[in-house]
Amino acid sequence: xxxxxxxxxxxxxxxxxxxxxxxxxxxxxxxxxxxxxxxxxxxxxxxxxxxxxxxxxxxxxxxxxxxxxxxxxxxxxxxxxxxxxxxxxxxxxxxxxxxxxxxxxxxxxxxxxxxxxxxxx
Amino acid sequence: xxxxxxxxxxxxxxxxxxxxxxxxxxxxxxxxxxxxxxxxxxxxxxxxxxxxxxxxxxxxxxxxxxxxxxxxxxxxxxxxxxxxxxxxxxxxxxxxxxxxxxxxxxx
Numbered sequence: 001x002x003x004x005x006x007x008x009x010x011x012x013x014x015x016x017x018x019x020x021x022x023x024x025x026x027x028x029x030x031x032x033x034x035x036x037x038x039x040x041x042x043x044x045x046x047x048x049x050x051x052x053x054x055x056x057x058x059x060x061x062x063x064x065x066x067x068x069x070x071x072x073x074x075x076x077x078x079x080x081x082x083x084x085x086x087x088x089x090x091x092x093x094x095x096x097x098x099x100x101x102x103x104x105x106x107x108x109x110x111x112x113x114x115x116x117x118x119x120x121x
Numbered sequence: 122x123x124x125x126x127x128x129x130x131x132x133x134x135x136x137x138x139x140x141x142x143x144x145x146x147x148x149x150x151x152x153x154x155x156x157x158x159x160x161x162x163x164x165x166x167x168x169x170x171x172x173x174x175x176x177x178x179x180x181x182x183x184x185x186x187x188x189x190x191x192x193x194x195x196x197x198x199x200x201x202x203x204x205x206x207x208x209x210x211x212x213x214x215x216x217x218x219x220x221x222x223x224x225x226x227x228x
Contacts, residue, residue: 035217037165044222045157045165045208050215058215061122094164098212102170106212107155109176111164 002026002110004034004095009115016085020115022078022095029071033098033106034078036069039114040091050098051078063089085119092116123147123211127220133228138199142223144192144209152188153213159222160205168207169194196225 008020022034033052039045049059049069057069068081078095092114099109124147134140144154152172157165167176169185172192182197196203204227209220 045159045210045219047210047217047219050217060216096164102167102176103174105171105174107167107170107176108157108165108210108212109167113164 002097002099004097004110004112006093006095006112006115009093009117011118011120012085013121014085014087014119016119017081017083018085018117020080020082020093020095020117022080022112024076024078024095024097027097027099029076029078030073032100034071035096035098035108036078036080037094037096037108037111038089038091038117039094040088043091048093049080052098082117085117087119090117090119122216123150123213123218125209125211125218125220127207127209127223129223130221131224131226133226134199135228136199136201139195139197140199140225142194142207142209144187144194144220146190146192146211149189150211150213153211154185154187154192155210155212156183156185156194157208157210158203158205159208165208199225201227 035050036048051069066084071078094114096108096111101109126145156169159165173185
């Protein structure tokens with residue numbers, strides 16, 4: 001069974017750092033794309049970052065230079081290191097698999113339940 | 122980054138009604154457009170991928186269409202469990218982007 005489970009959310013001051021983790025199971029991590037998607041309180045969904053292939057990454061403009069996504073295939077974990085945090089980074093952070101269960105297409109087929117990040121003084 | 126514009130931002134409808142949500146892309150994205158449903162406190166759920174293909178287990182009252190820059194999600198015969206927020210997502214290129222969402226409420 002495919003599962004993703006986020007952890008690491010917390011209250012942090014502006015300018016601080018936080019590391020989120022996404023533990024995956026039920027599939028081979030190195031063969032799949034894993035993204036982070038966030039949702040500010042009462043707002044819509046925002047795509048944040050992806051890790052795939054041999055460790056390639058891509059980021060949304062809003063987090064480039066501040067966030068770093070990585071993965072550890074030995075522990076089946078994807079991490080999101082968040083630095084220089086801003087109030088507007090607050091929200092629920094989901095990890096999601098851009099998987100291969102949609103015929104010949106990729107799609108965000110499995111999601112975790114999310115972890116809450118609050119950036120406030 | 123590609124921008125997706127959804128309309129309306131909210132819609133009120135009654136049980137049994139049919140509603141349509143549109144999603145317009147700032148550039149052509151072939152049919153690389155997916156639709157998600159989200160209920161409060163829950164992760165998004167995939168409804169439709171590749172513009173018009175229903176994900177397994179999704180009721181046939183949901184349908185999608187479009188290619189290039191203009192896409193629609195139609196829900197027929199609204200059921201109580203359909204009242205939620207709907208998002209389009211483009212995965213044509215990075216960064217992937219979502220529409221701003223459409224909240225479907227009971228009239």
